[in-house]
Amino acid sequence: MDSYKKPVILSTFFALLFAITLISNAQINVKVMVDEVIIYTEQNIDTSSTIRTTKGDIFEVTDVQDGWTQIHLFSGEERFIKSSQVSTIHEIPPYPSYTSVRKDLCAKVKKASSKASKNSLSKYPNTIDQQSSYEYFLFDKYVLDIYRTSDIPASNYSKLIE
Incomplete structure (x- = not known):
């Protein structure tokens, strides 16, 4: 092999590897396109726990299959x-850069967490599994309301944690 071909081949290989890594790590987002949508806890419309979302809300996608889009919410x-x-x-619209807005958002999310914990404990005082599941559900519901009223896409939640 000619001496000049080896570095060209290696650099091409690493450029492709870098491009593939960037593409695979790209965050995919979806926007709600109808007036009101129900977010389900399972891929089943008969599940009891649902959260209502509205047109324009934006979520991070984790998977798509069988007519369902799996989204990542605040509780994980x-x-x-x-x-x-x-x-x-x-x-997606940028995350607010002002420190005061971020601090206010953190305080609201902390209150939502306490409220979710308190409400789940009162609803399921003797069943830790149901209590935990319901707490995550309520947390998602409360924080989604906070983000919506603050006009911040739900898919920007990971930036609050940073």
């Missing part, structure tokens, strides 16, 4: 939306 739990009600978007 995966939730589900019917794929026909959302559309993939490539850009």
Whole structure:
């Protein structure tokens, strides 16, 4: 092999590897396209725990299959939306950069966490598994309301943690 070909081949290989890594780590987001959508705890419309979301809400996608879009919510739990009600978007509004806005948001999320914990404990005082599951559900519901009223996409939640 000619001496100049080896560095060209190696640099091409590493450039492709870098590009593939960037593409695979890209966050995919969806935007709710209808007036009101239900977020389910399972891929089943008969599940009892649901959260209502509205047109324009944006979520981070973790998977799509069988007519369902799996989204990542605040509790770390995966939730589900019917794929026909959302559309993939490539850009989301930026996360607020002002420290005062971020601090206010953190305080509201902390209150939502306490409220979710208190309400789940009162509903399921003797069943830790149900209590925990319900607490995550309520946390997602409360924080989604906070983000919506603050006009911040839910898919920006990971930036609050940073």
